[in-house]
Amino acid sequence: MQELQVLLDGGYKAAGLTKFKLTCPLASFPAEILELGDELEQLDLSGTGLSSLPSNLGSALPNLKIAFFSDCNFAIFPKQLAQCPNLEMVAFRNNGMVEIPEDSLPLQLRWLILTGNRIASLPASIGRCTRLQKCMLAGNQLQHLPTEMAQCRKLGLLRLSVNRFESLPPWLFTLPELAFVSFAGNTCTAPAANGAVTKAAFRLAHVNWSDLELQETLGQGASGVISQGLWKQSPDYAEEVAVKLFHGALTSDGTPADEMAAFIAAGAHESLISVMGRIHGHPEEEEETTPGADKNNNKFQGGIVMQLIPPYYTVLGQPPSLASCTRDCFPTPQNGTTTPKLNASQALSMLVGLAGAAEHLHARGIAHGDLYAHNILASRDDEHALLGDFGAATIYAHGPEHECGIEKLEVLAFAHLVEDFLSNLIKTEGESEGGEGDVDVAMRRGLQQLQARCAAADVEARPTFEQVLEELEGMMGWRGMMRIPDIPNPTASASASVGVGVAAASS
Structure with missing residues (x-):
């Protein structure tokens, strides 16, 4: 975090800063920030009370990628941000914002945070933001989404909770990459x-x-x-x-x-x-x-x-980063640690349990909304996984407009999870990509094929969780032939009786 007086005195002008943050109260946007120029990529002025931006923001900061203005006083989304050619992430949480003018959203936008405002409608021009992947709109006054938003085909995560939706638009259930949706607290989901x-x-x-x-x-x-x-x-x-x-x-x-x-x-x-x-x-x-x-x-x-x-239950993954946006992260050798690999038996057993949990939820008309590895606790020795964190869950019941639609969006989230499991599988000794008779290769291939069906661009073509569970249970028949020994854990209690612990803290 930087200091205002140092900024005003020109102390950062030639520092080559890529990130700049102030938290002190500001009566207006400091012109000295514009002097940071081409190097600046991330600007955070959250909590400063700002309500306007300079007209030359885009030309002065051409490489700005991330801009945070949460807990400020922007009643109207500033059009100046549309002039920032590389701006990908924008946050205006808790501003009391009431209006987003047409053509004010940056065209390169990937991540939009507007949580906790008073916005009643989105501009039709949001459909031009074709790179949009994550859109956070909880706690507003929205009743509809513009039909032009159907052009946001890269959208993967959408938060609509605590608005005024009486129904959700049918095109929402056709978006090929939408996997994480929450819409609790609307008329259409009243418990x-x-x-x-x-x-x-x-x-x-x-x-x-x-x-x-x-x-x-x-x-x-x-x-x-x-x-x-x-x-x-x-x-x-x-x-x-x-x-x-x-x-x-x-x-x-x-x-x-x-x-x-x-x-x-x-x-x-x-x-x-x-x-x-x-x-x-x-x-x-x-x-x-x-x-x-x-x-x-x-x-x-x-x-x-x-x-x-x-x-001894540990979290399977880490939340998405600014770069990964909608996908979980996993430790790599570059940061000094690695995610412990899973053997075939562990992975299959955990996936069967998680698919069963998702099927159980949707049978009750509940979408989890956050089916991520970072919301899963796992015991490798017990070959058991637990899904927690219901912060994005929605009780949607079984009205005609939601017939299989919500479930099949979440099946894509499960496809991402299967992909994460596959990337963390151990290759056993003697396993080869062409080993037709090798059980581990056969299981890997089976999971890859299931993952592809769950990730089908045609949402209706995806299987239900009941069908996913049936296929995974069929794969369990291979376990008797696997040459991977069970790993004893003398300290472990029966996994079925396990409840909740640290991972739920992210709820």
Whole structure:
């Protein structure tokens, strides 16, 4: 982070900076930033209170690729950004923005963040942003998307939660690369309409806040805090659990309240991080139901008790980077570490479980919305994986407009996951690309063919999760012929009883 006075004194003029950041209050855009010239690629003025940009921004900073103006005061999206020839990522989170004029979006845009504003419509010219891959629109006042947006064929991730959609446009279900979608908190997904939350919540244990003892913090995310704790079920018995307390800030995916509702509605599955009970009697519980409570505040929004995941379960991947945009990252030798490789048995067993979890969710009318390796905890020794983080999940029920559409978008996310697994498979001794009789080669080829079908550009041609699961279970028949030995783990408990731990902190 740089200092304003040094900037004003010309201290950065010849420094060759590629990144520049200020957080101090600004009455206007400092002209000295424009003197950073061709070298500057990333500009972050979030939290400075700016409301306008200079007219020559694009010509002065021709190589600007990333611009962050979150928590500022831009009521109107600045047209000056359209003049930046290389601008790929723009963020205006929490600006109170109400309007995006036509032709104001940079044509090279790949990543657009407009979370938490008051935008009622998008310009038709967004259809000219054909490189757009990630679009974050949660927490606005949108009722429709422009039909021209159907030209954004590279779009891979779309967040529409907490808007005013009564339905989603049919063309959305034809986009060939769209894999991660969230739209909870809209009229078309009101939980009262399908009853999923009510039924699932009725079956949950009633956990009194006074019966919980919180211990160390396991993780903290935008939607709340997860702690390890004890659930005192009797004077003589307490169970180790994880406790998540949801808070009211709007996240890039939606609201904590919608996340908790989807988590509860998901029910039990051996490859889902499971919920044991819902917390009652929290000291701030009355504030949760206060009429007119602001969804963007940090008030208590409820809490759940989850099973504690053993520490030998580890996260499979890392979240997307600015460069990878919609795809997970994995450690490489260049940064000093590598992702541990999976053998064929481990990979197949985990994929069967994850496909089963996705099939289970869609059978209940729930889209996970974030089916990524970084949201999966895995035990290689147990050959078991757990899907967590319901921050982008949507209870969509089974209305006619969603018939298989949402599910088949998420099947593409599973295709990406299979591709990630394949890239982290061990090649066993003697395996060769042309070894027709080698079981590992046959399994690899089978997964590659399944991945290709799940990634078909024709969305309707993709299999359902029920069909994916059936094919993967068929591959499990090869395991008896595999020459890969099971790896014993004397400390591991039964994987089916495993619940939740650190990974859910990213929720």
